[in-house]
Amino acid sequence: MIDDCASLVEVFEVEGLNVEERDAVLLPMLEDLSLWFLPKLERLLNEKLLFPTCLFRNLKSLDVWSCGNLRNLFSPSMARALVHLKTLEIQNCKMMEEIVVKGENEEADRMNKIVIPQLNRLYLDSLQSLTSFCQSPYAFDLPLLEYVRVYNCPKMKAFSMGNLSTPKLREVMGVWMGDLNNTIQELFKRERKRLEVDQEIGQEEHLVKELEVNQEIEQEEHLVKESEVNQEEHLVKELEVNQEVGQEEHLDNNDDDHEN
Secondary structure, rough: EEOOOOOOOOEEEOOOOHHHHHEEEHHOOOOOEEEOOOOOOOOOEEOOOOOOOHHHHHOOOEEEEEEOOOOOOOHHHHHHHHOOOOOOOOOOOOOOOEEEOOOOOOHHHHHOOOEOOOOOOEEEOOOOOOOEEEEOOOOEEOOOOOOOEEOOOOOOOOOOOEEEEEOOOOEOOOOOOOOOHHHHHHHHHHHHHHHHHHHHHHHHHHHHHHHHHHHHHHHHHHHHHHHHHHHHHHHHHHHHHHHHHHHHHHHHHHHHHHHH
C-alpha cells in the first residue's frame, strides 16, 4: 500500500536509475497494490523508461482511492499487461475521465483488442468526471467479468466506444439491458433522473425552510409587539393606580382639614 503521500506524482519513478536499480523496481512478485490519498499523483509509470509487462505481470488486485489529480490509469499496453488482474476498484478520484487512455500509436492499438483475461470484479465509485472506461474505439474482451458496480458517476454514458465482450456478465447493480454498454446508458439515465429529483426535493426543502424561517420571524415580531403592548398597558395601569392613590390621599387630607 502507498498511502497519504502528498507530493507523489509517479508511483514507479525510475528516471535517473541505472539498469540494475530499475530491475529492482520491477517487483516481479507484486500481487496487490493500493494507492490511497495521493492528491498529486498523475501516472503509475513512464512507459518510455519502464515496460509495464514486467511490472504488472503478477498483479491481481488494484485499489485506487482519493487520488484527486489522476485523469486516467492505464495506456493500452499497460492494460494488456494485466494478465492476472482479478479486481479493480477506483473510488473518489474527482478528475478521473477514463480508465484506459488513448495510446501513442492509436491506429496499431485499434487493430489489437485489449484482453484482461482474469478480471472478475470492477468497482467504479464517486468518479465525478468519468465519461467511460475508455473513450477511444478499442475492442475489449473481459471473459471472466461477473461483478460490476458503477455508482455516483454522473457523466458516465457508456462503457467503451469499440466492440465489447463480457460473456459472463448478467447484471450491473440489478440492471441489465442486454449488454454492458446499454446497461451503463440506462444507469446514466436513472442517475440523471435521480439528480433531477434530488434537485427538486432540494428546492422544495429550501422553500419549506424559508417558510419556516419567515414564520419564526413573524412569531418573534408578534411576541415583541405583545410585549410592547403589555408594557404600555402596565404603564397605563400603574398611572391609573397612582392617580387613584393620589385622589384618595387628597380626600383624606381634606377630611383632616374639616375635622380641625
